[in-house]
Amino acid sequence: MAKKELIKLKINGKEREAAAEPRLLLVHFIREALGLTGTHVGCDTSNCGACTVIMNGKTVKSCTVFAVQADGAEVMTVEGLLQNGALHPLQEGFKEEHGLQCGFCTPGMLMSTYALLQKNPQPSEEQIRWGISGNLCRCTGYQNIVKAVQFASKKMAQGGK
Amino acid sequence: MIPPAFEYLRPKTVPEAVALLQQHGDDAKILSGGQSLIPMMKLRLARPSHLIDINRISGLAYIKEDGGFLKIGGLTREAELEGSDVVRAKYPLLLDTATVIADPQVRNLATVGGNLAHGDPANDHPATMLALGVQIVATGAKGARVIAIDDFFVSLFTTSLQHDEILTEIRIPSPPPRSGGAYVKLERKVGDFATAAVAVQLTLDDKGAVQKAGIGLTNVGATPIRAKSAEDALRGKKLDAATIGQAAQLAADAAQPGSDLRGPAEYKKGLIKELTKRALTRAAERAGK
Numbered sequence: 001m002a003k004k005e006l007i008k009l010k011i012n013g014k015e016r017e018a019a020a021e022p023r024l025l026l027v028h029f030i031r032e033a034l035g036l037t038g039t040h041v042g043c044d045t046s047n048c049g050a051c052t053v054i055m056n057g058k059t060v061k062s063c064t065v066f067a068v069q070a071d072g073a074e075v076m077t078v079e080g081l082l083q084n085g086a087l088h089p090l091q092e093g094f095k096e097e098h099g100l101q102c103g104f105c106t107p108g109m110l111m112s113t114y115a116l117l118q119k120n121p122q123p124s125e126e127q128i129r130w131g132i133s134g135n136l137c138r139c140t141g142y143q144n145i146v147k148a149v150q151f152a153s154k155k156m157a158q159g160g161k
Numbered sequence: 162m163i164p165p166a167f168e169y170l171r172p173k174t175v176p177e178a179v180a181l182l183q184q185h186g187d188d189a190k191i192l193s194g195g196q197s198l199i200p201m202m203k204l205r206l207a208r209p210s211h212l213i214d215i216n217r218i219s220g221l222a223y224i225k226e227d228g229g230f231l232k233i234g235g236l237t238r239e240a241e242l243e244g245s246d247v248v249r250a251k252y253p254l255l256l257d258t259a260t261v262i263a264d265p266q267v268r269n270l271a272t273v274g275g276n277l278a279h280g281d282p283a284n285d286h287p288a289t290m291l292a293l294g295v296q297i298v299a300t301g302a303k304g305a306r307v308i309a310i311d312d313f314f315v316s317l318f319t320t321s322l323q324h325d326e327i328l329t330e331i332r333i334p335s336p337p338p339r340s341g342g343a344y345v346k347l348e349r350k351v352g353d354f355a356t357a358a359v360a361v362q363l364t365l366d367d368k369g370a371v372q373k374a375g376i377g378l379t380n381v382g383a384t385p386i387r388a389k390s391a392e393d394a395l396r397g398k399k400l401d402a403a404t405i406g407q408a409a410q411l412a413a414d415a416a417q418p419g420s421d422l423r424g425p426a427e428y429k430k431g432l433i434k435e436l437t438k439r440a441l442t443r444a445a446e447r448a449g450k
């Protein structure tokens with residue numbers, strides 16, 4: 001067994017650290033070492049996007065990054081969306097517009113669309129669809145997910161953060 | 162799927178990374194974006210003993226025009242190409258290509274250098290770089306050397322990079338006036354490898370005839386293929402339907418696809434013919450602007 005490396009990172013604003021073998025994937029580190037189970041493992045083959053997190057401001061598939069690579073990074077997961085107990089406009093949008101059924105893809109969808117709205121607060125429908133092109137949903141269909149993002153975009157423009 | 166164990170090394174400079182490659186021999190691998198390597202390690206298709214992570218080496222990610230070239234650092238991410246003003250303004254072929262590679266999350270990590278050094282004929286940049294006639298800068302123990310792209314792809318997953326060399330820069334000749342390019346890819350769904358794809362780069366003369374043409378083919382052979390006879394057939398001619406049709410047929414003749422889940426070989430040849438027509442037409446439109 002290769003020696004463990006100490007990994008320190010800032011996740012959802014908090015400094016955390018844990019030791020891990022270099023081969024440990026970031027998604028397992030987040031779920032098992034840090035106990036944040038909001039991030040899901042779907043395909044484990046870099047296809048579905050359920051494991052999407054934001055690393056240093058960019059969305060990545062955490063099943064295709066080693067935890068050691070995130071040493072020193074700032075990471076945001078779906079748990080980071082809730083602010084003082086209030087749902088983020090995107091979370092509200094998914095709820096109001098029926099943007100989920102089983103909810104398995106939702107954490108990844110939320111991270112991809114959060115990053116999209118940070119970069120482009122008023123995306124067109126086409127831009128939203130390209131923005132979630134690395135995230136698969138097996139039950140809702142994309143129509144309501146697009147609506148959920150439009151809901152959030154509107155709400156955030158009105159000062160809802 | 163957790164990949165097999167490896168030793169993790171994180172050099173701070175290129176010479177340090179090269180020294181590590183020399184020290185650890187053939188089983189050491191460079192970790193760049195990791196978007197091909199990590200999936201291969203999970204499937205045990207790759208089992209490096211040492212991973213040399215070059216992501217912390219500063220000064221390896223850049224896009225700049227300099228000395229008649231667009232210079233792209235080996236560690237430049239695909240997403241940076243998409244966001245680059247100079248790429249958007251002057252290198253439509255590059256932009257077309259960067260936007261159809263995998264998906265947004267993968268493009269945030271995947272690097273242009275890795276896309277080439279992996280030597281996978283199914284990757285998208287190889288055909289593009291063949292069409293653009295680029296130079297590859299490889300840095301090893303004795304310093305940097307320049308490899309012409311035509312000499313770069315040797316066989317499936319094998320390039321002319323030596324074991325202790327790192328791909329540090331790609332040099333794309335700055336296109337003269339009246340140039341344009343296009344990449345046309347057919348994929349089963351977003352994020353898939355190409356069933357087939359065609360890259361075209363054209364320069365027209367002041368009468369609208371082809372002065373220079375580059376055509377590269379994706380995923381229709383053991384290496385990315387440059388369709389030389391199709392390029393030759395275009396030179397000096399105006400791009401009317403007959404000329405385009407003839408070049409497209411020659412490109413299809415140059416393809417050597419195998420039959421697989423993405424379709425039978427004959428279908429893929431037909432696809433190359435049609436995609437070449439479309440790419441030539443789009444490139445010519447762009448060159449004319």
Ligand code: FES
Pocket residue numbers: 040041042043044045046047048049050051052061062063064
């Ligand atoms: S679990 Fe990472 S992409 Fe599906």
Ligand code: FES
Pocket residue numbers: 099100101102103104105106136137138139140
């Ligand atoms: S809500 Fe079930 S996969 Fe998207």
